[in-house]
Amino acid sequence: MKSPRLTRRYFIKASAATVATVALGKFILLPVIGCRQEPTSLPADATNLLPIPAILEDKNPDPNQADFELVVWKSTTAFFKGKYTETYGYNGDYLGPTIRVKKGQEVNIRVKNLLDEETTVHWHGGLVPGEMDGGPHQVIPAGGEWNPHFTIEQPAATIWYHAHPLGLTGEQVYKGLAGLFYIDDEVSQNLNIPKDYGINDIPLIIQDRRFGEDGSLLYLSAAGDSIIGMLGDTILVNGAISPVLQVGTVKMRFRILNGSNARVYTFTLSDNSRFTQIASDNGFLESPVELSALKLAPAERAEIIIDFSKYSVGDVITLASPGFEIMEFVVKEEASDTTTIPETITTISKIPESSALKTRTFDLMGVGPMANINGLQMNLQTGMDTIHEFINLGDTEIWEISEAGTGMPHPFHIHGVHFQVLDRNGQTPPANEQGWKDTVLINPSEKVRIIGTFNYKGVYMYHCHNLEHEDAGMMLQYEAK
Ligand code: C2O
Ligand code: CU
Ligand code: CU
Numbered sequence: 282m283k284s285p286r287l288t289r290r291y292f293i294k295a296s297a298a299t300v301a302t303v304a305l306g307k308f309i310l311l312p313v314i315g316c317r318q319e320p321t322s323l324p325a326d327a328t329n330l331l332p333i334p335a336i337l338e339d340k341n342p343d344p345n346q347a348d349f350e351l352v353v354w355k356s357t358t359a360f361f362k363g364k365y366t367e368t369y370g371y372n373g374d375y376l377g378p379t380i381r382v383k384k385g386q387e388v389n390i391r392v393k394n395l396l397d398e399e400t401t402v403h404w405h406g407g408l409v410p411g412e413m414d415g416g417p418h419q420v421i422p423a424g425g426e427w428n429p430h431f432t433i434e435q436p437a438a439t440i441w442y443h444a445h446p447l448g449l450t451g452e453q454v455y456k457g458l459a460g461l462f463y464i465d466d467e468v469s470q471n472l473n474i475p476k477d478y479g480i481n482d483i484p485l486i487i488q489d490r491r492f493g494e495d496g497s498l499l500y501l502s503a504a505g506d507s508i509i510g511m512l513g514d515t516i517l518v519n520g521a522i523s524p525v526l527q528v529g530t531v532k533m534r535f536r537i538l539n540g541s542n543a544r545v546y547t548f549t550l551s552d553n554s555r556f557t558q559i560a561s562d563n564g565f566l567e568s569p570v571e572l573s574a575l576k577l578a579p580a581e582r583a584e585i586i587i588d589f590s591k592y593s594v595g596d597v598i599t600l601a602s603p604g605f606e607i608m609e610f611v612v613k614e615e616a617s618d619t620t621t622i623p624e625t626i627t628t629i630s631k632i633p634e635s636s637a638l639k640t641r642t643f644d645l646m647g648v649g650p651m652a653n654i655n656g657l658q659m660n661l662q663t664g665m666d667t668i669h670e671f672i673n674l675g676d677t678e679i680w681e682i683s684e685a686g687t688g689m690p691h692p693f694h695i696h697g698v699h700f701q702v703l704d705r706n707g708q709t710p711p712a713n714e715q716g717w718k719d720t721v722l723i724n725p726s727e728k729v730r731i732i733g734t735f736n737y738k739g740v741y742m743y744h745c746h747n748l749e750h751e752d753a754g755m756m757l758q759y760e761a762k
Contacts, residue, residue, distance in 0.1 A: 282746045289760075290482065291533075296626070297615055298538060299574070300511060300750065303418060303441045309394075311744075316371055317594045319381070319503045325569065327530055328525075329521060329522070329523070329524045329525055330450065330521075330524060330525055330526070331483070331485075331518060331519060331521060331524040331525065331526040331608065332520060332521050332524070333478075333479040333483070333484065333519065334361075334378055334379045334460065334461065334484060334486075334519060335378045335379070336379050336381050336478060337349050337351075337372070337377075337378035337379065337380045337381070338383075339381075341635075342390070342706050344383075344386075345385065345387060345474075346386060346387045346388075346389070347382050347387070347388045347389065348388075348389045348390075348391075349380060349388070349389070349390045350372075350390070350391045350392075350393075351371045351372060351377065351390060351392045351393070351402065352371065352372050352392075352393045352394065352395055352537050353369065353370075353371055353393070353395060353396055353400055353402070353421075353458065354369070354370065354395040354396060355367065355368075355369055355375065355395070355396055355397070355431070356369070356370050356375070356694075358370075358374040358375040358376040358457070358491065358520065358572065359496075360490075360496060360517070360521075360522055361492070361496050361521075361522075364434060364495060364496030365450070365496065366497055367456075367494070367497065367498070367499070368456050368457040368499055369396065369444075369453060369456040369457045369583050370457045370458070371402075371442075371458065371460055374457070375457040375520045376457055376459055376460055376486060376519065376520050376675055377442070377458070377460025377461060377480075378460060378461065378681070379460065379461040379462070379484060379517060380442065380460065380461070380462045381432065381462075381463045381465070381478075382433050382462075382463070382464055382465070383464070383465050383466065384433050384434070384435065384436065384464060384465070384466035384467075385432070385433060385434075386432070386433050387430065387431075387432050387616035388430060388431055388432070388433060389428070389429075389430045390402075390428070390429050390430070391426065391427075391428050392421060392428070393425075393426050393428065394421040394424065394425050394426070394427075395424070395475065396423055396450070397423050398423055398446075399420050399421060399423060399424070399425075399446050399734050400409075400421055400444045400446050400449075400453060400458065401415050401416065401417060401418075401419050401420055401421060401424050401427075401444060401445045401446050402415045402419075402421070402427070402442055402443075402444065402445075403416055403443055403444070403445035403696075404429075404440065404442050404462060405440060405441050405442060405443060405580060405694070405719070406438060406441065406462075406563055406582075406698065406699075406719045407431070407440055407441030407462070407593075407697075408434060408435045408699065408736070408737055409429070409431040409697075409737065410431060410519075410737060410738055410739050411697065411737070411740045411760075411761075412429075412505070412739060413430065413431045414443060414697060414739065414741060415427075415429065415442070415582060416696060416740075416742045416758075417445055417446060417447040417665060417742065418551045418665060418740060419558070420446065424720075433464055433597070433661065435464060435563065435564075435699070436464070436466050436468065436563070436564045436565075436627070436717075437464050437465050437466040437468055437469035437564055437565065438463075438464050438560065438562070438563045438564040438582075438717075439461065439462075439463055439464075439484075439527055439536040439538070439560065439567055439582045439584060440461075440462045440464065440562075440563070440582070441459060441460065441461050441462055441538055441540070441580075441582070442459070442460050443459040443460075443540075444458035444459075445742075446657070447661060447665060447762050448659065448660055448661035448752050448762045450748050450750070451500075451510075451511060451542050451748035451750055451751070451752045452500055452752075454540070454542060455490070455498065455500050455511060455542055455748075456498060456500075457520075459486065459488075459538075459540050460485065461484050461538060463536075463537070468565065468626075469565070469626050472623065472626065472646075473619070473621045473623075474532075474534060474535040474559065474586065474620055474621070474622060474623075475531075475532055475533060475620045476534070476584065478749055481531060481532070481533050481534060481620070482533075482534045482536070483526065483533060483534065483535050483536070483540070484519065484535075484536050484538070485518055485519065485535050485536065485537045485544065485555065485608075486517075486518065486520070486540045487516065487517070487518055487537060487538065487539055487540060487541065487577075487607060488513075488518050488540045488541045488542075488659055489512060489513035489514070489515065489516050489517070489541050489542075489544045489605075490515050490517055491503075491511075491512075491513040491514055491515065491518075492513075492515060494590070495533075500547070501749075506517055506748075506749065507649050507650070507753065508649045508712045509543060509650055509749075510542055510543025510544075510747040510748065510749040510750060511542040511543050511748070511749055512543055512544055512737040513541075513544075514708055516605050516607050516608075517626075518607060518608045519600045523606060523607065523608055523609075523610065524608050524609075525608065525609045525610075525611055526608065526609070526610050526611070526666050527610075527611050527612075527613040528589050528610050528611070528612055528613060529589065529613065529614050529615065529616030530589050530590045530592060530593075530594075530612060530614070530615050530616055530618075530619055531588075531589060531590060531617070531618035531620070532586050532587070532589070532590070532620050532622070533558070533586065533587050533589060533610075534584060534585070534589045535584070535585050535586075535587065536560075536584045536585050536688060537575075537577060537582060537583050537584070537585065538580075538581075538582050539577040539578060539579050539580065539582075539739065540579075541579050541580060541582050542579065542747065542748040542749060543747045543748065543749060543750075544579065545576065545577070545578045545579070545690055545692075545722065546576070546577050546602040546605075546607075547574050547575070547576045547577075547602050547603060548574065548575045548576075548577065548600060548601070548602055548607070549573065549574050549575075549600075549601055550587070550598055550599070550601070550603070550702055551571075551597075551598055551599035551600075551601060551606075552598060553568075553573055553743075553749045554573070554591075554598075554618065555571050555572060555573045556571075556572060556573075556575075556585045556586060556587045556588075557569045557570065557572070557585060557586045557587075558570045558572055558575060558584065558585050558713045559581055559585070559586060559622065559626055560582075560583065560584035560716070561581075561583060561625075561713060561717065561718055562581055562582050562701045562714040562716075562717065562718040562719050562720060563716070563717035563718060563719055564716060564717050565584075565626040565627040565628070565716065566626060566627075566712075566713065566715070566716040567625065567626065567627060567628060567629045567716065568624060568625055568626060568642070569586075569622050569623075569624070569626065570711075570712045570713040572585075572713065576691065576720035576722070578692035578720065578746070579692045579720075579746045579747060580692055580694055580719075580720040580746040581692065581718075581720050583713070583720070586622055587610070589610070589612055590618060592615060593612065593615065593755050594612050594615060595611075595612060596611075596612040597609050597611050598610045599610075600614075610617040614697060616725050618747070629701075629715075629716060629717065630730075632677060632701055632732045632733070632734065633693055634679065634732065636677045637677050637678055637679040638673075638676050638677060638678065639676065639678045639679070640678065640679040640680075640681060640733065640735055641670060641679075641681070642655075642681045642682075642683070643655060643680060643682045643683070643693075643743075644656075644683050644685040645682065645684050645685055645687060645691045645693070645723060645745060645755060646685045646686055646687060647687065647755075648687050648689070649753065650753055650754070651753075651754075652687075652745070652750045652753040652754055652755040653754055653755055654721070654743075654744075654745075654755055654756070654757050655757075657669060657711015657746070657757055658753075658754030658756075658757075659742075659744075659754055659758065660753060660754035660756070662754075663754065665758070667758075668740065668758055668759065668760045669757040669758055669759060670757070670758075670759040670760075671758050671759065671760055671762070672735045672737075672760070672761040672762075673738055673761070673762075674735065674736070674737075674738055674762055675734070675735070675736060676734070676735055677732065677733065677734045677735075678732070678733065678734075678735065679703065679730055679731070680695070680700075680730070680731050680732075680733075681728060681729075681730050682721070682723050682728070682729050682730075682731070683723065683727070683728040683729075683751050684723045684724065684725050684726060684727050684728075687725070688725050689725060689747075690722055690723065690724050690725060691722070691723045691745040691747060691750065691755070692720050692721070692722050692723075692745060692746040692747060693720065693721055693722075693723050693729075693739070693743070693744075693745060693746070694719055694720040694743065694744060694746040695719060695733070695740035695742075695743040695747075696719075696742045696743065697735070697737040697739065697741035697761065698717070698719070698733040698734070698735050698736075698737065699717045699719055699733060699739075700717070700718055700731040700732060700733030701715070701716075701717065701718070701731065701732050701733070702714045702715070702718060702721055702723075702729065702730075702731050703730040703732050704729070704730050705727055705729050706727055706728055706729075707726075720746055735759075736760045737760055737761060738762055739760070739761065739762075740757055740758055740759070740760045741758060741761070742757070742758050743756070743757060743758070743759060744756030744757070
């Protein structure tokens with residue numbers, strides 16, 4: 282490999298070229314945000330079409346195996362015309378390509394870190410051995426490589442990947458280090474739901490950002506950012522500011538990732554119409570859930586279907602959250618629809634409470650630099666030598682997580698396990714929270730009980746997924762063995 286560092290000018294050129302491939306030693310890079318929807322008859326306001334992340338090429342012809350290559354690098358992105366913002370990306374300028382695998386596949390990923398700082402790549406929602414998890418222990422030094430490999434043993438789901446270095450997660454994700462990771466299985470392939478990637482099955486990575494006059498990303502620039510978490514005033518969807526998606530009069534599936542550092546959204550449609558949630562963090566719900574508002578905390582995912590058949594050509598429907606118009610759906614043409622939403626999507630066996638061998642309690646406490654769990658912290662000051670909980674491999678446990686005096690909501694995430702929500706302050710959770718999850722929002726004064734079986738071996742993090750809280754120290758680790 283020649284020079285591992287590329288010049289700034291090079292990146293600007295690379296971002297403009299949508300079809301160029303870039304050879305970088307043994308890594309061949311394809312542009313990430315490559316397939317913008319081709320406009321035919323443009324409505325006046327549809328100049329800013331939703332970008333769709335490219336699907337990452339699998340370089341292994343064997344259908345039972347998948348080989349991927351990710352390069353983490355510093356680049357620039359023109360979020361605003363004529364202004365180049367310094368960003369980080371995987372194989373591209375901002376965010377990363379969508380990794381897509383099948384249940385049963387053996388996956389091999391080569392990650393090359395071309396940043397001038399360390400990073401890690403965590404498979405959020407992935408059930409993989411501890412050393413493959415990409416948490417803060419799997420450091421990839423500047424200029425270094427990491428080669429995780431694991432077998433996909435979990436059902437179809439929309440999971441994601443993002444940077445997770447100790448104390449730097451918030452800033453690196455904010456700069457762009459996140460991407461989607463789809464898992465397909467027999468259930469997902471046999472359903473007659475919308476499933477054409479980028480056509481009627483659309484990824485939506487929703488993030489809020491704050492920009493300076495010159496277009497630069499501002500991080501922790503205001504008083505309160507390190508307490509509340511980083512909240513921006515500008516919404517990006519797949520890296521574009523308030524974009525437009527042209528749709529036909531058909532059912533469209535949206536896989537929504539709240540990829541924001543700290544903001545909790547309540548998504549609604551501008552005409553208040555209902556939509557259907559079919560999946561939560563780690564896979565399909567047992568049956569579809571009709572909603573007119575969907576709350577999604579940082580790191581949570583939801584797959585929803587919006588039926589545009591009741592609209593007419595020319596209608597504009599806005600996806601909103603209080604204070605924000607996130608993006609627009611413009612009905613462009615009449616189309617026929619052969620997809621259906623079944624009454625039963627999959628089966629989810631409820632983990633009986635009686636099967637839990639242990640209940641652990643976690644209190645989320647402290648604000649700003651004091652953010653902690655049970656009075657303990659993990660951050661750059663404490664280091665990562667202490668294992669806070671030991672779990673017997675294969676055990677089912679109940680975790681009782683409480684917000685304790687911070688007055689803030691905390692999205693609580695556990696690596697290496699999928700769980701079910703038992704109750705919120707003793708109440709049965711809403712129907713769309715009764716599927717498999719890896720992140721659950723703990724509201725102020727709330728106590729949430731979850732249940733899960735720890736089948737994966739190794740050291741794993743559990744933490745608040747408000748990334749500023751996490752970096753401050755609201756993160757601990759368990760070992761399952
Ligand atoms: Cu999204 Cu510890 O992770
Ligand atoms: Cu995770
Ligand atoms: Cu928090």
